[in-house]
Each structure stands twice: as structure tokens, then as C-alpha cells.
Amino acid sequence: SQQGEEDPQALSIQEGENATMNCSYKTSINNLQWYRQNSGRGLVHLILIRSNEREKHSGRLRVTLDTSKKSSSLLITASRAADTASYFCATDARGSGGYQKVTFGTGTKLQVIP
Amino acid sequence: NAGVMQNPRHLVRRRGQEARLRCSPMKGHSHVYWYRQLPEEGLKFMVYLQKENIIDESGMPKERFSAEFPKEGPSILRIQQVVRGDSAAYFCASSPPKLVNEQFFGPGTRLTVL
Numbered sequence: 001s002q003q004g005e006e007d008p009q010a011l012s013i014q015e016g017e018n019a020t021m022n023c024s025y026k027t028s029i030n031n032l033q034w035y036r037q038n039s040g041r042g043l044v045h046l047i048l049i050r051s052n053e054r055e056k057h058s059g060r061l062r063v064t065l066d067t068s069k070k071s072s073s074l075l076i077t078a079s080r081a082a083d084t085a086s087y088f089c090a091t092d093a094r095g096s097g098g099y100q101k102v103t104f105g106t107g108t109k110l111q112v113i114p
Numbered sequence: 115n116a117g118v119m120q121n122p123r124h125l126v127r128r129r130g131q132e133a134r135l136r137c138s139p140m141k142g143h144s145h146v147y148w149y150r151q152l153p154e155e156g157l158k159f160m161v162y163l164q165k166e167n168i169i170d171e172s173g174m175p176k177e178r179f180s181a182e183f184p185k186e187g188p189s190i191l192r193i194q195q196v197v198r199g200d201s202a203a204y205f206c207a208s209s210p211p212k213l214v215n216e217q218f219f220g221p222g223t224r225l226t227v228l
Contacts, residue, residue, distance in 0.1 A: 035219075042118075042205060042219040043157070088156055101170065102217060104149070104157040 006089060010109040019076040021108040023089030024069075030100060032065055033090045034074050037107075043088065046074075081114045116141070118208050118220035126226045133193040133200070135223045139208030146189040147217060148174075148181060151203045160204075163189060196227045 007022045023032070031050050035043040049056045049065045049072065056063045062075040076083055089105045119138040127133050139146050144165050149157040159173040163183035174181065178196075183189040193200055203224050207217035 040224075042221045043207075045216075045218070048216075101159070101162075102147075103159065106156040 006087070006105045006108040008108060009106070010111070012111040012113065013079055015079060015081055015112055015114050017079055019079050019083070019110055019112070021074045021087050021110070023072045023074070023105050025072075025089075025091045025105075026070065027091075027093055029067075029091040029093050031092050032063075032072050033092075033102075034061075034063060034072075035088045035090060035104075037086045037088065039085070046087075076110075079110075079112045081112050083110060084112045085110060118143075118206060118218050120204075120206050120220035120223050122223060123221060124224045124226070126228060127196050128228050129197055130195050133196050133225055133227075135191040135193075135204050135206075135225070137189040137191070137206030137208075137220060139189070139206075140218055143208035143210050143218070145209045145211065146183050147207045147209075148189075148191050149205045149207065151205060151222075153202075157205060160191070193225075196225075198227050201225055201227045 005024050011019060013019050029051055031048055033048045034046045036046055037043050047056060047058045047061055047063050049063050051067055054065055060077045065072045072089060086107045086109045088107045090102050092100045092102045118140055121136050125133055146163045148160040150160055151157050161174045161181045162170040165183055166185050178194045180192045203222045205222045206220045209217045
């Protein structure tokens with residue numbers, strides 16, 4: 001089963017509004033990351049938050065992590081049409097082979113209307 | 115420093131043919147990961163390789179699929195006797211040694227099976 005589940009599956013907002021996406025996961029993690037994928041393209045790494053961090057900022061992005069609830073949120077402030085993309089969370093945890101295995105969630109499709 | 119390169123970007127095969135997908139990791143990266151993405155879905159882990167070794171192939175179908183990462187040259191994902199259900203985008207990512215959570219993605223290969 002998927003380690004990460006994003007919510008909502010799709011989100012449509014007006015330019016200038018804030019967009020919030022959530023990610024829940026099942027097992028203990030070391031790090032959680034957010035990626036963006038433009039239609040038909042590869043993934044672009046946005047931000048990494050470690051399990052001992054609660055909040056992290058990068059430009060217009062704000063990520064929170066609540067390990068007690070096994071959830072994270074990605075907030076994009078003052079959204080732009082160029083933010084239209086799918087957003088995925090990815091968690092890494094120690095796999096059966098003793099290495100850090102990264103597992104991707106199902107994604108949130110964000111549409112920002114100009 | 116060139117990013118992760120994948121070729122071809124698009125590949126069309128008829129049922130029963132073989133598909134070979136290539137991935138050249140970033141310079142200095144010795145870890146390669148392959149993921150599959152079906153339309154409107156997230157990325158599903160397939161296989162994790164280091165030079166000349168398969169570390170984790172738990173996400174790869176047992177039949178028809180194989181992967182290698184030779185000492186010299188790119189990593190190859192090989193799909194024999196393709197079926198329509200193999201149609202998907204296949205992404206490769208690479209990471210430097212000991213930083214497997216910092217994965218850099220290639221642009222993907224879109225495989226269409228007719």
C-alpha cells in the first residue's frame with residue numbers, strides 16, 4: 001500500500017490565493033520531501049524536512065511536519081499560474097535491505113487560475 | 115554538471131516487442147532508482163541499483179522486467195514482450211553515495227505499447 005496519501009486529490013484556486021496540500025503516512029520516517037511535477041515532465045525537488053523539524057520555509061513554500069499524527073502539509077502562498085502542477089510527498093524510512101527507501105504519495109493536482 | 119539523462123524520451127512498441135530504457139545518472143552519483151508512473155497516478159518504486167549490484171528489486175515484476183547498472187555506461191531498464199499495460203512513464207533518479215534520500219530525477223521515458 002502507498003506510504004503517503006495526499007489530500008486533496010485535486011485543488012483549483014485563483015491566482016493570489018494560498019494553496020494547502022496535506023500528506024499522511026503510515027510508518028516512522030527519517031525525512032519527508034515535497035516534489036513538483038509539471039504535466040509530462042520529471043519531478044523537481046522542492047523541500048526536505050527532517051523528522052526532528054516541525055516547520056520549514058523556502059520562498060513562498062511552507063512545510064510543516066507532525067510526526068505524532070504522521071502528517072505533513074505544504075502551503076504555497078500567493079499562488080501564481082506557474083504553480084499549476086502535481087505535488088507529491090515522499091517519505092524515506094529504513095527499508096528491509098538496511099537502506100533508506102523513498103516512497104511517493106499519490107499526489108495533489110493543483111490548478112491556479114489566472 | 116548535467117542532470118540525470120534518460121533516453122529515449124518517447125518510445126513506441128508493439129505488443130511482444132522489447133523496450134530498452136536508458137538512464138545516465140548525474141556525475142558522481144553511484145545510486146540509480148527506477149520508478150513507473152501510470153497516468154494520473156503517483157510514482158511506484160521499481161528497482162534500486164548501485165554500480166553492478168541490484169540492491170532492491172521488490173517493486174519490479176518478476177517476469178519480463180530486468181534492470182542493470184554496469185560498471186561502465188548507463189543503467190538499463192529492459193522490458194521484454196511488452197503488453198499494453200506496460201504503457202507508462204518510466205522515471206530514473208540518481209543520488210550520491212550515502213545520501214539516498216536526495217534523489218534527482220530525469221525527464222522520464224514515455225512508453226506507449228500499441
